[in-house]
Amino acid sequence: MQKKYLMTPGPTPVPAEVLLAQAQPMIHHRAPGYSEVFVSVLDGLKHIFQTKNDVLVFSSSGTGAMESAVINLFSPGDKVLVVNIGNFGTRFVQICETYGLNVTNLAYEWGERAKASDVAKALEEDKEIKGVFATHSETSTGVVNDIEAIGNVVKEMGAAFIVDTVSGLGALEFKTDEWHVDVAVSGSQKALMSPPGLGFVAISKKAWDMVEKSTLPKFYFSYKKSLAALQKTTPQNPFTPPVTLMKGLNEALKMIKEEGLENIIERHRILGKAARAGVKALGLDFFGACDETSNAVTAVKAPEGIDGKKIVNVMREEFGITIAGGQSKVAGKIFRLGHLGYYDKFDILVTLSGLEMTLKELGYSFEPGAGVSAAEKVFMENPF
Amino acid sequence: MQKKYLMTPGPTPVPAEVLLAQAQPMIHHRAPGYSEVFVSVLDGLKHIFQTKNDVLVFSSSGTGAMESAVINLFSPGDKVLVVNIGNFGTRFVQICETYGLNVTNLAYEWGERAKASDVAKALEEDKEIKGVFATHSETSTGVVNDIEAIGNVVKEMGAAFIVDTVSGLGALEFKTDEWHVDVAVSGSQKALMSPPGLGFVAISKKAWDMVEKSTLPKFYFSYKKSLAALQKTTPQNPFTPPVTLMKGLNEALKMIKEEGLENIIERHRILGKAARAGVKALGLDFFGACDETSNAVTAVKAPEGIDGKKIVNVMREEFGITIAGGQSKVAGKIFRLGHLGYYDKFDILVTLSGLEMTLKELGYSFEPGAGVSAAEKVFMENPF
Numbered sequence: 001m002q003k004k005y006l007m008t009p010g011p012t013p014v015p016a017e018v019l020l021a022q023a024q025p026m027i028h029h030r031a032p033g034y035s036e037v038f039v040s041v042l043d044g045l046k047h048i049f050q051t052k053n054d055v056l057v058f059s060s061s062g063t064g065a066m067e068s069a070v071i072n073l074f075s076p077g078d079k080v081l082v083v084n085i086g087n088f089g090t091r092f093v094q095i096c097e098t099y100g101l102n103v104t105n106l107a108y109e110w111g112e113r114a115k116a117s118d119v120a121k122a123l124e125e126d127k128e129i130k131g132v133f134a135t136h137s138e139t140s141t142g143v144v145n146d147i148e149a150i151g152n153v154v155k156e157m158g159a160a161f162i163v164d165t166v167s168g169l170g171a172l173e174f175k176t177d178e179w180h181v182d183v184a185v186s187g188s189q190k191a192l193m194s195p196p197g198l199g200f201v202a203i204s205k206k207a208w209d210m211v212e213k214s215t216l217p218k219f220y221f222s223y224k225k226s227l228a229a230l231q232k233t234t235p236q237n238p239f240t241p242p243v244t245l246m247k248g249l250n251e252a253l254k255m256i257k258e259e260g261l262e263n264i265i266e267r268h269r270i271l272g273k274a275a276r277a278g279v280k281a282l283g284l285d286f287f288g289a290c291d292e293t294s295n296a297v298t299a300v301k302a303p304e305g306i307d308g309k310k311i312v313n314v315m316r317e318e319f320g321i322t323i324a325g326g327q328s329k330v331a332g333k334i335f336r337l338g339h340l341g342y343y344d345k346f347d348i349l350v351t352l353s354g355l356e357m358t359l360k361e362l363g364y365s366f367e368p369g370a371g372v373s374a375a376e377k378v379f380m381e382n383p384f
Numbered sequence: 385m386q387k388k389y390l391m392t393p394g395p396t397p398v399p400a401e402v403l404l405a406q407a408q409p410m411i412h413h414r415a416p417g418y419s420e421v422f423v424s425v426l427d428g429l430k431h432i433f434q435t436k437n438d439v440l441v442f443s444s445s446g447t448g449a450m451e452s453a454v455i456n457l458f459s460p461g462d463k464v465l466v467v468n469i470g471n472f473g474t475r476f477v478q479i480c481e482t483y484g485l486n487v488t489n490l491a492y493e494w495g496e497r498a499k500a501s502d503v504a505k506a507l508e509e510d511k512e513i514k515g516v517f518a519t520h521s522e523t524s525t526g527v528v529n530d531i532e533a534i535g536n537v538v539k540e541m542g543a544a545f546i547v548d549t550v551s552g553l554g555a556l557e558f559k560t561d562e563w564h565v566d567v568a569v570s571g572s573q574k575a576l577m578s579p580p581g582l583g584f585v586a587i588s589k590k591a592w593d594m595v596e597k598s599t600l601p602k603f604y605f606s607y608k609k610s611l612a613a614l615q616k617t618t619p620q621n622p623f624t625p626p627v628t629l630m631k632g633l634n635e636a637l638k639m640i641k642e643e644g645l646e647n648i649i650e651r652h653r654i655l656g657k658a659a660r661a662g663v664k665a666l667g668l669d670f671f672g673a674c675d676e677t678s679n680a681v682t683a684v685k686a687p688e689g690i691d692g693k694k695i696v697n698v699m700r701e702e703f704g705i706t707i708a709g710g711q712s713k714v715a716g717k718i719f720r721l722g723h724l725g726y727y728d729k730f731d732i733l734v735t736l737s738g739l740e741m742t743l744k745e746l747g748y749s750f751e752p753g754a755g756v757s758a759a760e761k762v763f764m765e766n767p768f
Contacts, residue, residue: 004409011410011627019407022628026390026398026579028706059445059581061623064604098603189624195410197443197581197626219482220448221604239445240573242581243395244406245626322412 002320007351009139009167009297009324009338011189011196014248018194021251022244029241035234037250038241042230044253048169048192048261049184049202051176056226058199059242062166062187065199067095068221069162069183073131073207075215076100080131081122081159083114083150087140087327088164092133099216104129110330111141111288111299116149123157130210131160136168140327142290142299142336144172151179160210166190170256171268171296171340182207191268191296192256193341194249197242267384268295271339271348274378278352279337281374282359282366287334296340299326301333303364308335311358318361319354345379386704391735393523393551393681393708395573395580396725398632402578405635406628413625419618421634422625426614428637432553432576432645433568433586435560440610442583443626446550446571449583451479452605453546453567457515457591459599460484464515465506465543467498467534471524471711472548476517483600488513494714495525495672495683500533507541514594515544520552524711526674526683526720528556535563544594550574554640555652555680555724566591575652575680576640577725578633581626651768652679655723655732658762662736663721665758666743666750671718680724683710685717687748692719695742702745703738729763 006013027033038057045055058064070092074080077100082093084107096103106122108114114134123129132154137144147163154161160182165174169184170191176184182204189196203211203223211223219225225238256264272295276286279300287299302308309332312325326334337351352371359366390397411417422441429439442448454476458464461484466477468491480487490506492498498518507513516538521528531547538545544566549558553568554575560568566588573580587595587607595607603609609622640648656679660670663684671683686692693716696709710718721735736755743750 004411006410006412008412011412011624014410014628016407019409019628022406022579023400023403025388025403026395027388028390028392028395028708029580030708031700031706059443059448060604061443061625063623064443067604095603098601100601187624195406195626195628196413196624197629217482217484219479220444220451239447240395240571240580241445242579242626242629244398244403244579244632245581245629248628316415322415324412324414 005321005350007321007323007338007347009190009336009340012193012338012341013343014193014195015255015342017255018248018252022195022248024247027243029243030236032234034243035236037246039235041246041250041253044257045200048256049176050174050178051184051202053176053202053204054227055200055202056223056230057237057241058221059197059239060199061196062185062199063091064221065185065187065201066092066164068201068223069185070095070099070101071216071218071221072223073160073183073210073214074099074101075213077102078131079104079126079129080133081106081119081129083119083132083134083145084108085112085114085135085141085143085145086110086138088135088138092164096133111143113143113289114145114150116146116153119150120153123153123159129159131162133162136163136165136174137172137296139167139297141288142294142297143288144168144293147181148175148179151181155180160207167296167340170264173265176202188245188249191340192249192252194252195245197245198249263384268340270378270382270384271343272298273382274348274375275337275339277378278348278371278375281370282356287330296338298337298339299334300337302335306362306364308332310362311335314358314361315354319357321351321354323351348375389705389734391705391707391722391731393574393720393722393724396577396722397727398577398579399639399726401639402632402636406632408631411627413627414620416618418627419620421630423619425630425634425637428634428641429584432640433560434558434562435568435586437560437586437588438611439584439586440607440614441621441625442605443581443623444583445580446569446583447475448605449569449571449585450476450548452585452607453569454479454483454485455600455602455605456607457544457567457594457598458483458485459597461486462515463488463510463513464517465490465503465513467503467516467518467529468492469496469498469519469525469527469529470494470522472519472522476548480517495527497527497673498529498534500530500537503534504537507537507543513543515546517546520547520549520558521556521680523551523681525672526678526681527672528552528677531565532559532563535565539564544591551680551724554648557649560586572629572633575724576633576636578636579629581629582633647768652724654762654766654768655727656682657766658732658759659721659723661762662732662755662759665754666740671714680722682721682723683718684721686719690746690748692716694746695719698742698745699738703741705735705738707735732759
């Protein structure tokens, strides 16, 4: 018997209450019973997005929701700026280029945090830029951008602001309206502790105006079609939604409401702090600007001479703990500990303990128990 | 207490085994454990599609999978023919037009069946037509097209053949390879007795050649990206897949394999026969060519002077039975009984009995019990 622990930055562990909510009898998506669930999900999402804007839900991964923002707001040739600090920034670049937008790629080294002043400069240099894309919590590096500061700059310059907060929403403060985010993009499988398969967008008035002018073709991901279905007497989706996932998410949102958004963000803050304290006590280095803002994921450099992929494999095979390796250009060089969603103190301790035993086995030298005791110290000093 | 019965042509009832398979602990979509599930799902789908072609799975509704065929095979201005016998044929027209294809709409009156000879004529008249779209089981009317006959014509003329078999697959014989279907499109929530949220396509060699030439932009629904992820050492999806839905579908496919595809299609044939016998015994008329081929859904004209919507409402509110009304231009004029997926003899009897009591209440005159006894007769004469 080997218990399994899912400690990746998405999908994240799903509480049994949510898993079982998916097991309720199937209902029809045009009948009133479904509308109740759907409306409740939308209310819950608006609360977490801290928005009064329209929220739409797609049957898709987070990437589908990212693509929806590109094809609904823009037209071929439109100038856009992508604030790119990692794998998911690069994804926005790829999507924008796929759809013929004229992309300025404000690319940082992986591990760096974007500077609002660079965004201001880029927008000053090209006043035709219509939209700015940014990543809130860059899952590939653990780095969190200052969306508030970038949002102020973008608003000042009149462009639309599109933010991927797939791994940020619910783990970090995210104030859609206050931070001037015109399209906030997220998904079900990260801090919202639900299974993957639902993508969300929160759309501002300014974004809706752009939707009117956009000429890129869209059908499945059409915001207008989704809004029209939402505005029916019994609010619904234009195409058959994933009913079981919606029921699961509804249950998760109830649990989130009960815990309270502020408490949840504080919990994630302390989890991140404990993860970092543990990693540091083992003498390991963080990757780049993975720092005190990294509530959702801790990116760690593999120690000199040890392949990061080996750490991931030993953790999974010998200890049943799934963590994430490095993506793309940092494959093998880093490993990532997810600590978001349905995640509590002892999940950090399990991860650190598994990491200690793995590193020991791979010949890395450190003081055994140092990681877990550093995390315990954080928890004792920061009760939640 | 009122038991609920889902008798619509999708979503369909989901067996508890499948609902509960979704409740297994979350696993990571890049880890080997997921690959096993995914490969098993692909094998199961190929068996039902009766194909050796590549099968891809998307996190989307069936409409997303329909759209994928349009954007992966074609380029703006390409001439295509849509064989349109109802709501879902019209959907293909809308998607093709959205993406700038040059559409010949071979539209029939709702309730009619397409003729292969009309397709041949249309292709003779315009030899530049590159693709033909058709619906197998038109869910809006219950009418089933002769895909084999149309497939022969399309092959003869050298065009690609794209078929929506969302409500057909698993309820009716569907021979992807033998019938020369280049892209077969389906979804999880109909005869495959799984929750909605997964779209499938089976792609022929000829279709892959067209993918190489297509200039329409695509990212989320890119066939090439999906194929590349599938061909990794641990087969996976390019973007986070709906893991719980995949586990549910895997369980459903095991149940399908156990029952045997031939037996399943025979079961659906008899269910359709019994539904029609019951409806006929109540003196009601079918809508158009809803006939002996209509394994998946029976479309019935609302009796003179009775609103079809009322029948649907009384069935649901008083008897807990959800059936489907008419869509679009036949709203209120017809109602539809789904009998596909996890559906057995007594589901037909429940539906017919509920229908009898509903019609009685709405003042329609008929011999009480005639519907259910006609269905019983079919079951006794056609054991399964």
